[in-house]
Amino acid sequence: MKTCILALAAALLASPAYCDTLIDHANGVQADANGRIEHFTGLLIGDGGKVLRVLHAGEARPKAAAVVGAAGRTLLPGLIDAHGHVTDLGFYALRLDLTGSSSLADMQQRLRTYAAAHPERKWILGGGWNQELWPDKRFPTTADLDAVVPDRPVVLERVDGHAVVANSAAMKAAGITAETKAPPGGEIHDGVFVDHARALIDPAVPKPTPAEVDQALAKAQEILLGFGVTGVGSMSTSLSDWQAFRRAGEAGRLQVRLMSYLIGDNALQAVPHPTPWLYGDRLRAVGIKFFADGALGSRGAWLKEPYSDKPDTRGLQFHSDAEIVSETDRAAGAGFQIATHAIGDAANAQMISTYEQLHRKYPGDRRWRIEHFQIVDPADIARLAPAGIIASMQPTHQTSDRLMAEKRLGPNRLAGAYAWQSVLKSGARLAFGTDFPVESPNPFPGLSAAISRQDINGQPPGGWIPSERLTLGQALHAYTRGAAYAGFAEQKIGALEPGKYADFVIIDRDPTRIDAQSLARTQVLETWVTGKRVFKRASATPERGQ
Numbered sequence: 001m002k003t004c005i006l007a008l009a010a011a012l013l014a015s016p017a018y019c020d021t022l023i024d025h026a027n028g029v030q031a032d033a034n035g036r037i038e039h040f041t042g043l044l045i046g047d048g049g050k051v052l053r054v055l056h057a058g059e060a061r062p063k064a065a066a067v068v069g070a071a072g073r074t075l076l077p078g079l080i081d082a083h084g085h086v087t088d089l090g091f092y093a094l095r096l097d098l099t100g101s102s103s104l105a106d107m108q109q110r111l112r113t114y115a116a117a118h119p120e121r122k123w124i125l126g127g128g129w130n131q132e133l134w135p136d137k138r139f140p141t142t143a144d145l146d147a148v149v150p151d152r153p154v155v156l157e158r159v160d161g162h163a164v165v166a167n168s169a170a171m172k173a174a175g176i177t178a179e180t181k182a183p184p185g186g187e188i189h190d191g192v193f194v195d196h197a198r199a200l201i202d203p204a205v206p207k208p209t210p211a212e213v214d215q216a217l218a219k220a221q222e223i224l225l226g227f228g229v230t231g232v233g234s235m236s237t238s239l240s241d242w243q244a245f246r247r248a249g250e251a252g253r254l255q256v257r258l259m260s261y262l263i264g265d266n267a268l269q270a271v272p273h274p275t276p277w278l279y280g281d282r283l284r285a286v287g288i289k290f291f292a293d294g295a296l297g298s299r300g301a302w303l304k305e306p307y308s309d310k311p312d313t314r315g316l317q318f319h320s321d322a323e324i325v326s327e328t329d330r331a332a333g334a335g336f337q338i339a340t341h342a343i344g345d346a347a348n349a350q351m352i353s354t355y356e357q358l359h360r361k362y363p364g365d366r367r368w369r370i371e372h373f374q375i376v377d378p379a380d381i382a383r384l385a386p387a388g389i390i391a392s393m394q395p396t397h398q399t400s401d402r403l404m405a406e407k408r409l410g411p412n413r414l415a416g417a418y419a420w421q422s423v424l425k426s427g428a429r430l431a432f433g434t435d436f437p438v439e440s441p442n443p444f445p446g447l448s449a450a451i452s453r454q455d456i457n458g459q460p461p462g463g464w465i466p467s468e469r470l471t472l473g474q475a476l477h478a479y480t481r482g483a484a485y486a487g488f489a490e491q492k493i494g495a496l497e498p499g500k501y502a503d504f505v506i507i508d509r510d511p512t513r514i515d516a517q518s519l520a521r522t523q524v525l526e527t528w529v530t531g532k533r534v535f536k537r538a539s540a541t542p543e544r545g546q
C-alpha cells in the first residue's frame, strides 16, 4: 500500500500511475457490442481493479508497477451465468455423490465411505444414482440402505431428481409407516418416493444451518471460479441464501459477483426493494423470481396443445392471467426486475402478455426476463423486443433435452424450440447460463452447443435444427455482455473496456481457431476478479469425454 501511495504522488508529477498492472502478450478475445469477435493483446488495470486501457498489437505499452506476461495464451472476459442456483451448487458438491455408480454394491460402498468420513452429519444426503446403469436395473430399497447405515437418516436422490430412496431412520423421522399412502401424482415402493411422494420425506430433512450455507457458498464460488464464471444471476435467492451472501460480503469472502433474484415472502419482507451494489460491486438484490409452469421432462411445461406422448394433458398452468399480472405488478411496483420461469409455449405466451401490460404501466428500462424460454410459438418471438423482454436461456438444456423434447412435442412444434438465432433475429436480447446445478456450471459446453447445436460428443451430426446456431461472437456476447445486461450490470462487467472491472479468464485454447467439440473441452487456467488472480489451475487435467 505504501508503495502505491508513493507512486500516486509520483503520478501527480508524471503519468503513468505506478500501481497499475499491465497484462501483456495475451491473445485477447471478446465479443463487441454487436456480437462480433474483437481481438486485443493487453490490458492496463488500475489500482481499483478496473480496466484503464485495452491494448492492441503494435501499440506502445504504458509503464506499470507490475507486468504479467500472458505468454500468448487466450484471455476472455469473465463468463457470466445469467441463471444459476449458487448455494444449491455448493450443497450438491458437498453431499454424497453417487453419479455413475455401477451397481447397488458400488452405491452401498460409496455410502459406507461417506458415512465413515462424515460422522458429524446428522443426516446423510446424496444423489446421482441411476438403477438403469446397474446390471439388474432394480431400484434400491430401504433394506439396502439400512444394511449400510442403520443409525442415521439417509436420503439419496435419483439422478433426475424425480425420486429419492430413504432408510428406516429417515422414514421414522418423517413419520412414515407401512400405512402411509402416496399422494396423487406420487408413488411409494420399498422406500423409494417418486414425484409428489417426495413431499412426505423432504420436509423432514433438517434445514441447513447458517454455517452449512456458508460452507456451500464457499464451495460454489470455488467451483464457479474454476470454470471461469465471475458473475451469476443468482436465481431463487432465499432469505437464508441472501443472509449467507451478506455474511460473505461483510467478511470479504465474496468473489463471484451475484445479481440476486429473490424468492419467498420472508426474503421480500427482509429486502422489500432492490439494493444498491454492495461489497465492491459483488452483490445486489435486483429482482424477484416467479414461475409460470413446470418442466418439460415431467410434462409440467404448460403447452398450447396437448403433449404428443400424453394427449390427455397440456401440462401445468401455475397462475391465472389475472393472478400473474397482479403478483408481478406488485414486485415491479416495488422497483424490482421480474424474472419468470416459463418453459412451455402457453406459459411463454402468458408471460409475454403479462410483460406487455407491465411495460405499458412501467415504461422505463425494466428489462423483463423470461427464464428458459424453451418452447415458444414462433409467432410470439416477435413480441419480445417491443416489450423490452429478455430471453434468458441455457444452451446445454437444448443438448440434454433434444430427444425428450421431440417425444413430448412431436415433429411439428419444434420451430420455436430453444430458438436462439430466432430470438436475436427478432431484435430481442439474449442472455445465456446453465441453470446449475441442474446442468454443470461449466460455460464451455454451453458455448459449444450454442455454435453447433451438438452435444460435447458431436451429436447429432450437422446439429439439431442447425438454423438456430449462433456465431461464436453471438454466443460469447450472450454469455458476457448479454448476461450482464440481463442483470443491469453492463456498466460494470461483461466486457473488458475502460471503466469496467478487470474480471477475466485465461484459457488453454483459442476458441476462434477450434471446432465446437474442442471448445466444449476448454479448460480455464486462471480466473481474475477486480484485477486480482483468484484461481489458478494446479496442473493440466486430462480431458474428459463428458
Ligand SMILES: [Zn+2]
Binding pocket: 083, 084, 085, 235, 435
Ligand atoms: Zn433455475
